[in-house]
Amino acid sequence: MKILKDRFLQISYVVLTLIWLAIAAGFIGYAFGFYAHFDIQSFLADRAGNLLLYGIGALAALTGLYFFRKLVISYRLLLTFVHESELGDIHISHNAVKELTSEILKKNFNLSSFRTTLSQSTDGVHIEVRAKVGSNSDIGELGEEVQEILRHKIQEKTGLTVGRVDFYTRGVKSSEEEDTSSPEDEEPEEIKLEGDNDGN
16 A cells, blocks of 8 residues: 555656656746747636646645645644654653653752753754752752753653753742742743754
């Protein structure tokens, strides 16, 4: 079935290519005066001319839809991280990795206010964590633990390679804030889709 589909697509591409080349050659030839004796206005007003215009419009619409479909597919791929296995590729959505990251930060570090940014770089998933930490926290030690745990846990759960984990302190909570803080994030988490961040 797949072979027939591929063959049909190949034939369609060839036919569409020839049609568009013929149309382009006709317009270019007319522009250069190769068909000076041909009255294009009367031809387009005729039934055959109308059919030609409808055909060109339909071909243009199909071509536009084809490239729009390609755009949608490429955008969906952008929204996923890809884990290559022996049997094929496994696509894991950014939202799934984001939710896993949030659970790790809440359960392992009891963080209640943080934002995460996920992006793809050449060495794997790049994670940025911006958190508000407790006043009694050793920020340097906490940051190293966040880096180590996230790198290990996400690779263990998803198979994805984590290239970088950057930890930023947004602020320090007072003792009163720590006592009254809710387990939910104070601000909604977000995912920032970027390209390769190695150059940053």
